[in-house]
Amino acid sequence: MEMLDKWAERIYSENDFGRGVATSLSGVIGLSTYIFFNDWVVALFVVMIAFPILRIVASALHKWRRNLAEQRSIESGLESTFNGLSSLERAVVDAFVDAGGTALTFSQINRLDLSSSAIESLVQRELLWTSVMSDGMTENFVLDMALFDKAISKKVESAH
Incomplete structure (x- = not known):
């Protein structure tokens, strides 16, 4: 009984999303198989086959969703930063875009x-x-690469 308690404690304290989903779905599949075939050996084999497949699929889907949410968050923050630039700051960014790169020499900036x-404001904003x-x-x-890319995409959008 102690082994079963340790196993249950491990499952419920687990923070691995894929394992949690796979455990739940494997349990449902195993129970359904047992009810349908009335054979615990078949149900056990089905669970043993289903668990790793479900864990891989659930982990991959969770990672994909997490990456998508992170990318959206970064894009939203960049959009907010770009829209928050003053007209003078935007003129500096546009100068880099017009020059075609993220780096301008001091002499180019002075001209x-x-x-x-x-310029100092953009430096302070990093x-x-x-x-x-x-x-x-x-x-x-050197202009931030993500900001440079955003400025280029905005310029392309406004051209269309």
Whole structure:
């Protein structure tokens, strides 16, 4: 009886979604098989076959849904961030889009008529930062890749 108690405690304290769903569905399938065939050996084999299959399917579906929800959350946050940019900040982002990349040198930025406060604001929001180019000598500004991609998609949407 102690073994059965430990088994039940393990199942009910389990936080593995796939295992929980597979255990429940396997139990229903096993009980249905037993009721239909009136043979506990057949029911046991059906449960042993069904459990791993159900666990794999349930875990995969749960992971897919979790990833989809996470992606939607990231996209929603990015949309909110993009829509929350001031017109001057958006002009800075548009300058990167017009240049065709996420990196502009200091001299390129200086040649553009961009607000220094908007640039600093994007730096403070951690959407823009300074870096050194691969030559090891030229300093540049680097725009957040996700924000850059969002700005490009918005530009494409507005063109259509």
